[in-house]
Amino acid sequence: MSQVFEGYERQYCELSANLSKKITSATLLDGEHKKQKVSDIKGGLEDAEALIRKMDLEARSLPPSVKATLLVKLREYKTDLNNLKTEVKRITSSNANHAARDDLLESGMADTQMASADQRGRLLMSTERLNQSSDKIRESRRTMLETEELGVSILQDLSQQRQSLLHAHNSLHGVDDNISKSKKILTNMSRRMSRNKWIIGSIIAVLVIAIILILYFKLTH
Template identity: 30%
Template sequence: MSSDFETYEQDFGTLTAEITSRIVKIPKLAGVCSDGNDPEDEKKNMVVSVEKQLEEARELLEQMDLEVREIPVQSRGMHSTRLKSYKQELEKLEKDFKRSRIAYSDEVRDELLGDDGNSSESQLIKLRDERAHLLDNAEKLERSSRRLEAGYQIAVETEQVGQEILENLHHDREKIQRSRDRLRETDANLGKSSRILTGMLRRIIQNRILMFILGVIILFTVVLAIYFSVRGL
């Protein structure tokens, strides 16, 4: 189980390194490419590629999350901490990518405005308003993502607590079962002891009755002997 988690970790590390390298390159792509391609096309392709890699990174985190859930509770803490740090790293990459795309959009806007020196002030204001609107939406999405992440974390922690409670209840049930078995065994032994004592008491009573009868017989014999001896005189 942990070997699969480590494999996902290695893939995640390689993928995030590539994402970081490409995010840094996005705002810097300018001029004519070495292969003669349009630099704008290269930028767009780079953005699309980073988006796909970020999606792959999210899928890797989901796989690691599933692996962590299968790990026993007593050894799950270390993997959960590592997974949490990977999620934070991915969030940072997404923020860097967002800033990189904003810088790229500003650069495209400057190029468009540069081609037409007589662009009106209203167009510039409109672009600024659109940018502010996009930033506001991005912040809202980020806050929603944080709330979802917090809710998910609470659900995971609740699941862990539930599993621990179930394990404790299982251990308690085993203890109660063992105590019940011991009580049954003790009860059986007490039953045997009671039967033995009852048998011993019965034999004692029988012996006393026999002794009483024997004593009566002996006494009667002695009385007869004395009677006949006195009568013979």
């Protein structure tokens, strides 16, 4: 929830409770004292209207999911303000006599004040529930951010591991190339050794034949 809206809301609730007390005390006054009290109450009503306009502007500037909830609360505050205005009109009516004011104080005013008190109680309960919901939303958002940070950390670790695997793969590829080259060299050496064996064997065979021929000629002559 918007902190700006919550600030206006607290100011309105305090002002509404104060106006309700002033209206109750004004019903017990007469003459100039009553006029001064009513004038003071009307000034408070103007301040309350200004706060409601500010809350309305703030609520309409917020995202739709939040705005809908705040507009519901705002309608309740507007109803509460209208009730306060009605109470002021009743105590300032020039056609009402002293007996009517007493009856109004004992019956209608008491009922109206009770209804207003009940309504303000409901408003405060609704405000408390919304504040609790806001706390849960903030907690969920904090958990989401922590999860996001953990996910980013895991991705960074996986990226580093991928780089390590690629480096190891390149190293193994280089080793495989060296092994292939070494294998070719050993194959060539083996071929040369085989060829040299045949050459040496041929030379030995020629020498043996030559020795045999020499001995034969010596023995026969």
